[in-house]
Amino acid sequence: MAAAREAFAENGFETTTVRAIAARAQVDPAMINHYFGSKEKLFLAAVDAPLDPHDLLETAEPVLPEDVGEHMVRTLLRAWDSPAGVAGQALLRSAFRGPTGAALLREFIDLRILRPMLDRLEPDPVMARWRGSLAASQLGGLALVRYVLRIEPLASAPTEQVVAAVAPQLQHYLTGEVGRPG
Amino acid sequence: MAAAREAFAENGFETTTVRAIAARAQVDPAMINHYFGSKEKLFLAAVDAPLDPHDLLETAEPVLPEDVGEHMVRTLLRAWDSPAGVAGQALLRSAFRGPTGAALLREFIDLRILRPMLDRLEPDPVMARWRGSLAASQLGGLALVRYVLRIEPLASAPTEQVVAAVAPQLQHYLTGEVGRPG
Numbered sequence: 001m002a003a004a005r006e007a008f009a010e011n012g013f014e015t016t017t018v019r020a021i022a023a024r025a026q027v028d029p030a031m032i033n034h035y036f037g038s039k040e041k042l043f044l045a046a047v048d049a050p051l052d053p054h055d056l057l058e059t060a061e062p063v064l065p066e067d068v069g070e071h072m073v074r075t076l077l078r079a080w081d082s083p084a085g086v087a088g089q090a091l092l093r094s095a096f097r098g099p100t101g102a103a104l105l106r107e108f109i110d111l112r113i114l115r116p117m118l119d120r121l122e123p124d125p126v127m128a129r130w131r132g133s134l135a136a137s138q139l140g141g142l143a144l145v146r147y148v149l150r151i152e153p154l155a156s157a158p159t160e161q162v163v164a165a166v167a168p169q170l171q172h173y174l175t176g177e178v179g180r181p182g
Numbered sequence: 183m184a185a186a187r188e189a190f191a192e193n194g195f196e197t198t199t200v201r202a203i204a205a206r207a208q209v210d211p212a213m214i215n216h217y218f219g220s221k222e223k224l225f226l227a228a229v230d231a232p233l234d235p236h237d238l239l240e241t242a243e244p245v246l247p248e249d250v251g252e253h254m255v256r257t258l259l260r261a262w263d264s265p266a267g268v269a270g271q272a273l274l275r276s277a278f279r280g281p282t283g284a285a286l287l288r289e290f291i292d293l294r295i296l297r298p299m300l301d302r303l304e305p306d307p308v309m310a311r312w313r314g315s316l317a318a319s320q321l322g323g324l325a326l327v328r329y330v331l332r333i334e335p336l337a338s339a340p341t342e343q344v345v346a347a348v349a350p351q352l353q354h355y356l357t358g359e360v361g362r363p364g
Contacts, residue, residue: 089278095330096275106331133327133336134347140331141323145315148277149288149322153363154315165316165360169351178347181335 004046009103013043013111047108048094050087051079054112065121069171070163072117076139077159080147089148092140109136121174130181134173142166186228191285195225195293229290230276232269233261236294247303251353252345254299258321259341262329271330274322291318303356312363316355324348 003025007016018039022029036042044052056075063071080088091108094101114132122128142162145151154162172178185207189198200221204211218224226234238257245253262270273290276283296314304310324344327333336344354360 093275093278095326096271096278102331106333109331109333130335130339130347133333136331136333137323137327137336137348138320138351139323140326141319141321144277144322144326145319149284149291149318151288151291151315151318153312154319157312157363161361161363165312165355166319169320169354172351173347179343181339181343 001046004042005100005104008043008046008107009100013039013107018042043108043111047091047104048087049091049108049112050084052112053079054116057113057116062120065175066171068117068121068174069169070167072113072135072139073142073163073167073170074159076142077162080143081159085147088143092143092148109140113139117174126181131173131175131178134178135170138166138170138173183228186224187282187286190225190228190289191282195221195289200224225290225293229273229286230269231273231290231294232266234294235261236298239295239298244302247357248353250299250303250356251351252349254295254317254321255324255345255349255352256341258324259328259344262325263341267329270325274325274330291322295321299356308363313355313357313360316360317352320348320352320355 004021007021007024010016011020016039018032019029021042022032025032032042036045053075056079057071059071079085091105095105096102110132114136115128117135118128118132122131142154146155146157146162149155186203189203189206192198193202198221200214201211203224204214207214214224218227235257238261239254241253261267273287277287278284292314296318297310299317300310300314304313324336328337328339328344331337
């Protein structure tokens with residue numbers, strides 16, 4: 001697991017192979033596949049994610065582009081208001097433990113939340129990354145203020161009220177006018 | 183200092199007196215005043231704040247209501263891009279260390295950032311707190327994503343570009359239509 005964390009943090013999810021992690025850990029790649037099933041599941045275990053946001057964000061019916069902001073805010077609140085919220089705090093805390101923790105969480109957010117959402121909304125890859133990082137600032141800040149700092153009244157506000165106030169702002173980052181990086 | 187942290191975290195800044203802290207620490211209140219000068223300075227020392235955001239936000243000319251969002255984003259970037267940014271990370275990390283750390287940081291943000299700004303913008307105290315907590319979610323998320331998680335391109339974007347994208351969103355929380363809490 002330590003080998004997986006280092007490899008994913010150093011090289012990112014895409015370029016890291018199960019074979020490379022196996023070599024680093026001096027074990028057989030087949031053993032990793034046997035225990036974890038896939039590189040994705042190994043990654044989720046390395047990040048110590050309480051759940052896979054990608055699974056939560058997937059719905060039977062595709063979400064309309066103009067509703068993605070609301071969908072993401074609702075999904076965030078549902079996950080953090082559930083028993084997994086405590087593990088969410090631990091996950092956020094891990095980003096402060098040094099570059100490996102921050103890199104792993106960054107990769108996790110990018111891979112399991114931002115990319116799957118932005119892929120459908122923004123064809124320009126430069127703009128998709130810009131929108132994704134802006135969206136992360138609103139989603140991350142919501143988690144920070146509501147669940148860690150617990151600043152009232154946002155900490156105790158009912159879901160509908162948070163959605164009404166925050167979703168349009170998030171939606172703006174996803175599909176509105178946000179300039180163009182560099 | 184431990185006595186001050188506990189007292190401020192338990193009772194908040196307003197209701198905590200230097201006398202009560204002195205009693206808790208079993209020292210003379212005059213000694214605290216001698217070393218720290220004021221309750222505010224004692225509070226800043228207890229929080230371990232690298233600087234006082236209230237001082238940074240104060241300007242010679244009053245900022246126009248419609249420019250407060252931009253002013254706050256600029257001030258945040260200036261502080262975190264300075265050498266104090268490292269201490270800012272430590273301050274944010276302290277919120278994860280347990281209820282005392284979170285309560286102290288919450289009180290610090292409320293007292294030295296949100297209230298001085300909202301006092302001038304929103305006469306209704308219920309709305310002022312709601313707007314303040316929403317603004318904190320955008321400001322806190324910006325610090326988290328740019329300086330801790332370092333999600334690109336927001337992590338390296340020039341100040342002007344961040345201001346152009348984020349300030350209107352923050353401004354909306356400060357003076358726009360955000361509903362009314364419960």
